[in-house]
Amino acid sequence: SAAAAGKQWSLNDFEIGKPLGRGKFGAVYLAREKSTHYIVALKVLQKSQLLKAGVEHQLRREIEIQSHLRHVNILRLYGYFFDNKRIYLILEYSPRGELYKHLQAKGRFGERQSAQYILELSRALGYCHTKHVIHRDIKPENLLIGHSGELKIADFGWSVHAPTSRRNTLCGTLDYLPPEMVEGREHDEQVDVWSLGVLMYEFLVGTPPFEAEGHSATYRRISRVDLRFPKGLSEDAKDLIFKLLQKDPRKRMALDMIPNHPWILRNARGAQ
Numbered sequence: 575s576a577a578a579a580g581k582q583w584s585l586n587d588f589e590i591g592k593p594l595g596r597g598k599f600g601a602v603y604l605a606r607e608k609s610t611h612y613i614v615a616l617k618v619l620q621k622s623q624l625l626k627a628g629v630e631h632q633l634r635r636e637i638e639i640q641s642h643l644r645h646v647n648i649l650r651l652y653g654y655f656f657d658n659k660r661i662y663l664i665l666e667y668s669p670r671g672e673l674y675k676h677l678q679a680k681g682r683f684g685e686r687q688s689a690q691y692i693l694e695l696s697r698a699l700g701y702c703h704t705k706h707v708i709h710r711d712i713k714p715e716n717l718l719i720g721h722s723g724e725l726k727i728a729d730f731g732w733s734v735h736a737p738t739s740r741r742n743t744l745c746g747t748l749d750y751l752p753p754e755m756v757e758g759r760e761h762d763e764q765v766d767v768w769s770l771g772v773l774m775y776e777f778l779v780g781t782p783p784f785e786a787e788g789h790s791a792t793y794r795r796i797s798r799v800d801l802r803f804p805k806g807l808s809e810d811a812k813d814l815i816f817k818l819l820q821k822d823p824r825k826r827m828a829l830d831m832i833p834n835h836p837w838i839l840r841n842a843r844g845a846q
């Protein structure tokens with residue numbers, strides 16, 4: 575709310591509940607704002623670790639970018655505060671937790687669940703792109719599920735305004751990155767369209783398309799778009815994945831065309 579945005583928050587305003595998850599830079603807790611009993615998620619980041627990793631500018635950018643985004647499929651960042659050792663992010667609480675845990679538990683999602691998530695993701699990313707915001711880190715670990723089962727994109731720690739070229743070294747998995755990013759070239763909003771294709775494949779198959787042993791093997795498979803479909807994928811699913819995983823960013827399917835694709839129309843509710 576507007577009031578929340580302006581107010582100076584402190585830890586004393588919250589009762590801290592159970593841990594919701596652990597990240598590289600800190601943990602997330604369920605929390606309740608004392609005066610309103612409003613439930614939030616509180617991410618606690620250690621200043622020393624952020625400084626050591628040289629990512630404090632990315633955090634400032636995340637807070638700036640997130641404060642202007644309002645969409646049902648984007649997790650809200652209501653505000654932040656800090657004390658001498660830590661920075662706290664006041665986040666929308668997503669009751670059904672992390673999508674990757676549901677994917678791990680089920681192995682893979684059916685066509686209807688996958689199409690619903692891809693449709694919601696295309697709407698959230700389309701909204702970001704109208705503001706020239708690219709997320710750049712779309713992967714199952716950064717997706718949460720709301721109380722009605724709706725998908726929420728979280729963690730804009732790698733988001734930027736397009737176009738851009740990366741300065742920080744990539745760490746973690748390359749699986750969701752497009753050729754232009756793994757090759758260190760300039761990139762724009764189309765990187766998120768590529769990641770959507772990687773996610774769609776992983777939702778339906780259970781593993782990302784270019785998975786390999788080690789960075790260099792994964793790099794090679796991404797750069798060559800070494801895409802192999804297992805048996806059992808429907809033709810229209812393969813068609814949409816192929817249209818998203820194009821090496822040339824200009825050839826990738828436009829996000830606003832996704833709701834009209836036959837696979838989405840056949841499987842997702844709410845597609846026009």
Ligand SMILES: Cn1ncc2ncnc(NCCc3cnc(NC(=O)Nc4cccc(C(F)(F)F)c4)s3)c21
Pocket residue numbers: 594595597599602615617619624629630631632633634636649663665666667668669670671672718728729730731732
């Ligand atoms: C697990 N879980 N279960 C339910 C639930 N409900 C809400 N949230 C959860 N989890 C938190 C999800 C996040 C949202 N935004 C984030 N943002 C971030 O972590 N930013 C960030 C961190 C470290 C460094 C940098 C920097 F500097 F590199 F930019 C940026 S994390 C929940």
